[in-house]
Amino acid sequence: MTHLRTTIRDAVTTTVTNLTTTGTRVYKSRNLPLSAAEFPCLCVYARADVPEYADAVFTGGKVWPVRNLEMHVQGYVKDSDTSVIHTTLELIAEQVETAIFTTIPTGAYGVTLGEQTIQIEDSGDETLGTIDMVFTIIYRAAEGAPGVSI
Amino acid sequence: MAATLLEQISADLAGKYDAMFGFAETVTGPSGNFLAIFSNEYFQADAGGYVGASSSSPVLRSRDADAMTRGAAVTIRTAPYVVVEVMPNGYGETIHRLQKA
Numbered sequence: 363m364t365h366l367r368t369t370i371r372d373a374v375t376t377t378v379t380n381l382t383t384t385g386t387r388v389y390k391s392r393n394l395p396l397s398a399a400e401f402p403c404l405c406v407y408a409r410a411d412v413p414e415y416a417d418a419v420f421t422g423g424k425v426w427p428v429r430n431l432e433m434h435v436q437g438y439v440k441d442s443d444t445s446v447i448h449t450t451l452e453l454i455a456e457q458v459e460t461a462i463f464t465t466i467p468t469g470a471y472g473v474t475l476g477e478q479t480i481q482i483e484d485s486g487d488e489t490l491g492t493i494d495m496v497f498t499i500i501y502r503a504a505e506g507a508p509g510v511s512i
Numbered sequence: 513m514a515a516t517l518l519e520q521i522s523a524d525l526a527g528k529y530d531a532m533f534g535f536a537e538t539v540t541g542p543s544g545n546f547l548a549i550f551s552n553e554y555f556q557a558d559a560g561g562y563v564g565a566s567s568s569s570p571v572l573r574s575r576d577a578d579a580m581t582r583g584a585a586v587t588i589r590t591a592p593y594v595v596v597e598v599m600p601n602g603y604g605e606t607i608h609r610l611q612k613a
Contacts, residue, residue: 395556395564405563436561442594442612483559484596486567487552487612492559 363509366469367431370499371408373467374433378404381457383450384437401440402450404458409434419512424504426512431499432476435462439491444482447491451480455493462497469511472500522604525575539572540587546578550588570610579606585613 371390379388387403396403413427420426437454439447455478462473476496483490502512515523529536529547536547555569570593572586580586584595592613599607 392563395566397566401565405561407562434562436563438559438561438563438565440557440565440567479560481560483557484611485569486555486557486565487570487610488567489611490557490559490565490567492561494561 365508366429366501366503366511367408367411367508369469370431370467370501371406371433373465373469374435374462374497374499375406377461377465377467378406378435378458381454381461383454383457396438398440401438402454403438404454405436405438407434407436408432419502421512422504424507426502426504429501429503431470431501433497433499435495435497437493437495440488441491442488444484444489444491447482447489448480451491451493455495458495467499470499470501474498474500518603525604529575537589541578541580542584542586546574548572548574548578548588570612572608572610574606574608576600576604576606580608586610 375388375390379386384402384404387400389405391407392405408431410432412430415427418425418427435458437451439450441447466473476498479494481492503510528534531547535549538545539548550572552568552570555567556564557567558564580595582595582598586593593610594613595608596611597609
């Protein structure tokens, strides 16, 4: 059975695909370096999953804690003009946040907004800019059965 | 009297910037053509994301007499670049860090 975390990560990836800024250049859990033809783009990561027992429910003989999944959606832009990079990263942030709060991911029942950080690196042949957007996706699954939602 | 180390280094530059037998090639800057040494090694850029970006680090080395200023346009092997940092080495050469124009 698929872990709900995988289901949610896939749903977030689908939600942020085909934005006008990044199109279909959306990569799940990307590890290999990005190449010139892949900008601007988004990379989607599920980085941490923290159970919370204060609001747990007990049903069907199982404990169902709330789980807070830390999703990172990172935008990458490469250009020779730093102001273009900042403007594009802000537009990406606007589109990603709007999309995620419009369509709550499958398997989840809530989303909260986390920190958003922009960083610039200008050592290469063009300037690289990134924005790291953190969203906490809230879902519930039983202890020992992370593929089943309540 | 023996030549100083600086004089010896300066004398060596003539051979280094020989277009036929040295390492230099002709590039075009704001004041016209001059001889310079170009390198463009692979560089993986990292701006704090979880993944890097394949890139390169273009650098142009010239004699001080041909040094350019920040923002100058230079054409190397038909590709346009702009000088983003000027770094004289104090021994008769200037290293220019470049970016794509």
